[in-house]
Amino acid sequence: MGKGKLVKWLENRTFERVFEPPLQAAVEGVEFVHKGKWREDVFGNDHPIVLELGCGKGEYTVGQARKYPDKNFVxxxxxxxRFWRGAKTANQEELKNVAFLRTRIEFIDRFFAPGEVDEVWITFSDPQxxxxxxxxxxxSSIFIERYKKFLKPGSLVHIKSDSPLLYELSKESYLEAGYDILVDSQDVYGELVHRVDPELRELLEIRTFYEQMWLEEGRKIHYMQLRV
Ligand SMILES: C[S@@+](CC[C@H](N)C(=O)[O-])C[C@H]1O[C@@H](n2cnc3c(N)ncnc32)[C@H](O)[C@@H]1O
Incomplete structure (x- = not known):
C-alpha cells in the first residue's frame, strides 16, 4: 500500500462531511444512519441533493457546489x-454543501430514501x-432500477463518457427503463457546447481527471441527459 493512500485515508477521517461506514454493514442490509435525513443531519438545510456516482476525485461535486450554493452535493x-482530493478542496474552500460517501454503488439504496435525491451525474464510469x-x-438496467428507488419523479440524470460502447449500452438501458432522453451528443466539445444554453455549457466544461486523459488521447466525449 502506498504511503500517500494511507495519509489520505487518515485525513478523510478528519473531514466533517466524509462518511466511510463499514462496507459489511451495507452488505448485510443495514441502513445508513442519515438515510432519509441527509438534508437535515448532514447539510442543515432543505436544499436539493445531487449525487455524483463513481465520483473519482469529485470534480463535478466540487465544481457544481461552488456554482450552486443552494444545492447539496454528494x-x-x-x-x-480518490475522493480525498475533492474532500480536501471542499474543506479548504469551506464548501458546506459538499459531502463524500465511501461505499459500493451496488448498495446505494441503503443510503438514500425514496425521493431523497434530485439529480445524478455519472462521469466516465468503467465500460466493463x-x-x-x-x-x-x-x-446497466440493474443499477438504473436501484437509482429509481431514490430519485424524485422528473429528476435529471447526466452521463458523460468516452466510450461509444458504454454510451450505447447505457442509452438502451435507460430507454428500456422508461427514461426520456433530453440531450444526446457524441461530441461534447466538437458540437454540443455550441448549441446548449450557457449554464449547461459551463457545467459540461467541467473536466474530470479521466476526461482530461481521454481528451489528450484524442477521444470524443459523449453526453446524455435523461429525465426519470
Ligand atoms: C474511471 S473512474 C472515473 C472517475 C471520475 N468520475 C472521473 O471521471 O475522473 C471510475 C470510478 O468509479 C468508481 N467505481 C466503479 N465502480 C464502482 C462501484 N460499484 N461502487 C463505487 N465506486 C465505483 C471507481 O472507484 C473509480 O473511481
Missing amino acids: GVDIKGH PKDEKGTKRIT
Missing part, C-alpha cells in the same frame, strides 16, 4: 483516496465490456 466512490449481465456496469 460524491460516492469506493476509493476514499465483459459484464454481459450488467452486474458491475453502473449504468
Whole structure:
C-alpha cells in the first residue's frame, strides 16, 4: 500500500462531511444512519441533493457546489483516496454543501430514501465490456432500477463518457427503463457546447481527471441527459 493512500485515508477521517461506514454493514442490509435525513443531519438545510456516482476525485461535486450554493452535493466512490482530493478542496474552500460517501454503488439504496435525491451525474464510469449481465456496469438496467428507488419523479440524470460502447449500452438501458432522453451528443466539445444554453455549457466544461486523459488521447466525449 502506498504511503500517500494511507495519509489520505487518515485525513478523510478528519473531514466533517466524509462518511466511510463499514462496507459489511451495507452488505448485510443495514441502513445508513442519515438515510432519509441527509438534508437535515448532514447539510442543515432543505436544499436539493445531487449525487455524483463513481465520483473519482469529485470534480463535478466540487465544481457544481461552488456554482450552486443552494444545492447539496454528494460524491460516492469506493476509493476514499480518490475522493480525498475533492474532500480536501471542499474543506479548504469551506464548501458546506459538499459531502463524500465511501461505499459500493451496488448498495446505494441503503443510503438514500425514496425521493431523497434530485439529480445524478455519472462521469466516465468503467465500460466493463465483459459484464454481459450488467452486474458491475453502473449504468446497466440493474443499477438504473436501484437509482429509481431514490430519485424524485422528473429528476435529471447526466452521463458523460468516452466510450461509444458504454454510451450505447447505457442509452438502451435507460430507454428500456422508461427514461426520456433530453440531450444526446457524441461530441461534447466538437458540437454540443455550441448549441446548449450557457449554464449547461459551463457545467459540461467541467473536466474530470479521466476526461482530461481521454481528451489528450484524442477521444470524443459523449453526453446524455435523461429525465426519470
Ligand atoms: C474511471 S473512474 C472515473 C472517475 C471520475 N468520475 C472521473 O471521471 O475522473 C471510475 C470510478 O468509479 C468508481 N467505481 C466503479 N465502480 C464502482 C462501484 N460499484 N461502487 C463505487 N465506486 C465505483 C471507481 O472507484 C473509480 O473511481
